[in-house]
Amino acid sequence: MNGNASLSNAMRKWGLTQVGLADAVNVRLIDAGYEGTVGDRTVRNWVTGRTMWPHPRQREALEAVFGCTARSLGFSPPARQRRPASEVEPPVDRRNFLTASTGATAAVAVPLVGASPRVGTSDVSRLRIELDALTELDQSRGGHEALERAALAGAAEALDKQKLGATQRIRRKLFSVAAGYTSAAAWSAIDARQMSRASELLGRALYLAGLAEDADAEMRVWNSYAMLAHHRDRYAEAVDAAYAAQGTAIARRWPFFASLAHARTAVGHANLGDRQAALRSLGHAEECLDKAAGRPDPLPSWIAFYGQAELLAMTAIVRDRTGDAAGSEAASHQALAAIPQQFRRNRALVTTRLAMAQLHRRDIDQACITASTVFTLMSGHAIPGRMRSLLGDYYRDLITIAPDASTAREWGDRYRAEWSRL
Structure with missing residues (x-):
């Protein structure tokens, strides 16, 4: 058989x-x-x-x-069910594949068999709008399985349409869209801590970005590679990926993109224990962001999360990893004051980082109060795997630093209760 x-x-x-x-x-x-x-x-x-x-x-x-x-x-019906050769296969009914809690919906449709093969700018624009909708959903809820599936469905359609592109320019744009969808799927996998799948998807996204000759798409992939290596505790690889992001044409051309690449490099150096290199890269990130008044307009949706607030959040990580818990706490407070309310996942992550800094300053009661607000922030939505891991790190540090504190025991009870509910 x-x-x-x-x-x-x-x-x-x-x-x-x-x-x-x-x-x-x-x-x-x-x-x-x-x-x-x-x-x-x-x-x-x-x-x-x-x-x-x-x-x-x-x-x-x-x-x-x-x-x-x-x-x-590769499926085919039994002979008695096969249609005459002249009969056209009916179009696939591609139902809306993802409905956000806000009511925003992204849908993908398969081209009708026998329809005009020409694919143009309007098709590219529609696919980009739907990709932007997925990005907004990720920024609110974080990565989850339905979002990943939706992104992969979008990539599949872009690649199907690429074969029918009217011009080479349109075909390159569709490769770019497919790279964007695949990167979104990879990022969702990272956020859900499905690291092996994320690695495979990023390799595919980088290949598609190369076919598209799209420096923005390449920058997006290298940024995600740096994040993936960070969460795998492969800190030297994270630094290498961040340097690759710095080397993309868009980072060389636009200080805004260079700032993000330098910030990723700073986090990598901090995790490696190289304080001087981390602070130097952080300084470059700040300088580039100051110069970024001429950033591209419109800004690609995938990097809309970045700005002064996100740089402060990354500064908090660098400060904490280099032994400056007070500096980390201050940067976290500044970041929370600046992060837009719709970036719920990012606000919850920074709140957890703030709790970590307070804990490392031995302010146990306040740290536990701060950490508890994360569950309120994410109320109504599953906590992504990346955030669950960070909360687990907080709990391990808590029971190491203050194993006998009543506040620590109470927070541990809340932590276990939330986990059993999620």
């Missing part, structure tokens, strides 16, 4: 295991009002070719996950 090579290739392309694909299909089924009954055995039957034509509901869910028809995924 021959295996389904097309499905296997699609799974490798998007970094999906058999279990991961089963989960993704079940989410689609549940969203459509059905039970999520697909297991890894079902997927194994698809991959091996034992099941040549899945149940209609499963086919629709598969088509929604990958953004293409079941036939494109």
Whole structure:
């Protein structure tokens, strides 16, 4: 029995295991009002070719996950179900794939078979608008599985349309959009602490950015690589990725982008214990931001989070890692005063950093009060894996520094209660 090579290739392309694909299909089924009954055995039957034509509901869910028809995924109906060769395959009904808590919705549609093959500027603009909507959702809620799936669906559509691009210029723009969606998926995986999947996606995004000849997309990938290495505790790699970000054409051209790259470098040096290099890079970041009055307009949505507030938040990290807890606390307060209210995830992260600085100053009661507000900030939304890890770091430091303090015990009880609820 021959295996389904097309499905296997699609799974490798998007970094999906058999279990991961089963989960993704079940989410689609549940969203459509059905039970999520697909297991890894079902997927194994698809991959091996034992099941040549899945149940209609499963086919629709598969088509929604990958953004293409079941036939494109290597499936074919039994002879008695096959249509005449002249009959056109109906378009895939690509339902809205993500609905934010605010009501904002991003949707991806597969081109109609037999429609005009020309793809132009309007298609690129629509895809970019939908990518911006995902970015706004990430800034509010943080990374989560539905956001990652939505981003991968957007990348798939951009690549499908790239094959139909009217001009080479349009095709490059679609490669750029696909790189942006793939970077968004990778960032969501980082925020959820799915590090291996994030690494695979970033490699794909960097490849697409190269095809697009897009320095902005390359800068975005290297920034994410630096973050990925940071969360893997591979601090030398984080510094190397930050230097690569500094070397992109857009960072050389625009001080605003260079500032972010220098700030990432500072965090990497701080984690390596090189205080002098960290403060030097931090100084470069501040200088570049001061010069950034001529930043690009409009600013790409992925970097909209950066500015004086975010630099202060990164300064807090550098100060704390280099033994200046008082400086870290001051920078955290300044950052919280400046971070826009809609960046809920970022505000919660900085609040956790503030609690860490207060804890390292041995202000135990205030640190616990501050750390408790993180749960209030994220109320109504699951706490992303990256934030959960940071709160775990805070708790470990808390029980190390003040194991017998009543406030510490009370916060530990709250911490465990929140974890059991999430």
